Amino acid sequence: MYICKVVGMAAAVSTFAMVLSAAAICPTTSNNNTGADPTGCGVLITYPANGNPVVAITGTGAYDGSDDTTVGIINNTTSAITSISLNATDASDAFGFEGDGIQTYASDIQNGVPVGSGGATGYEGPNSTFNLSGVDSSGGGTLVVNFSGSGITPGGTAYFSLEGDPSTAGGGIVVGPSVPEPSTYGLLATGVLGVFGLIRRRQKHS
Numbered sequence: 001m002y003i004c005k006v007v008g009m010a011a012a013v014s015t016f017a018m019v020l021s022a023a024a025i026c027p028t029t030s031n032n033n034t035g036a037d038p039t040g041c042g043v044l045i046t047y048p049a050n051g052n053p054v055v056a057i058t059g060t061g062a063y064d065g066s067d068d069t070t071v072g073i074i075n076n077t078t079s080a081i082t083s084i085s086l087n088a089t090d091a092s093d094a095f096g097f098e099g100d101g102i103q104t105y106a107s108d109i110q111n112g113v114p115v116g117s118g119g120a121t122g123y124e125g126p127n128s129t130f131n132l133s134g135v136d137s138s139g140g141g142t143l144v145v146n147f148s149g150s151g152i153t154p155g156g157t158a159y160f161s162l163e164g165d166p167s168t169a170g171g172g173i174v175v176g177p178s179v180p181e182p183s184t185y186g187l188l189a190t191g192v193l194g195v196f197g198l199i200r201r202r203q204k205h206s
Contacts, residue, residue: 024111025039025074025159026041026042026070026102027040027102027105027111028109028111029105029108029109029110030108030110031062032061032062032063032065033110035061036059036060036111039058040070040072040113041058041070041159042057042063042069042070043056043072043162044056044057044058044071044072045072046074047074047076047081049077064100064105068102068162069161070160070161071159071162072158075153076154076155079154081147081151082146082151082152083145083146083151085142085143085145086142086144088140090136090138090139090140090141091140093139093140093163094140094163095135095141096139098163101123101124101161102115102123103116103122116128123160124145124160127147127149127158128146128147128148128160129145129148130143130160139163
């Protein structure tokens with residue numbers, strides 16, 4: 001009886017995880033709604049309960065019909081994620097924001113996921129802001145994405161957008177080891193993503 005209960009609980013947890021990953025996280029537009037991954041995201045970063053985060057290219061096209069992509073975050077850990085750090089090469093132009101962020105497509109959203117407003121670039125998602133101090137003029141460097149309030153709570157999701165073609169965004173993604181981040185970031189989970197090039201990522205859960 002006890003074993004049956006444990007197996008049943010495990011199955012329920014597994015089912016919940018699959019439902020969570022399949023739910024719409026990122027908004028889709030008329031440019032990429034047809035055939036989109038259920039999450040709506042071009043790039044999906046999942047923080048598992050144990051181990052390094054996993055970066056996946058879903059197959060969802062660019063929301064602007066050209067090269068811009070949405071990035072979704074799934075937090076399957078037991079700690080809130082308040083910030084992530086993304087590193088990209090200049091060649092990737094991942095942070096070469098051109099004024100056509102996801103916020104400019106608010107009137108063209110097809111799957112009902114809300115679009116935020118404000119921020120330094122218009123590429124931010126709801127409850128997120130960008131720290132651009134580490135981004136260089138060629139669209140590379142380091143971008144810090146901060147999540148306001150309680151951050152991304154355990155079991156929660158968030159999204160934002162970047163420059164980059166989602167069909168090739170996974171070509172050079174490398175998941176690195178976990179390392180500590182500065183204490184000023186509070187509860188910090190660090191992921192490293194590069195679009196079009198070699199990327200490294202780091203995380204910390206406190």
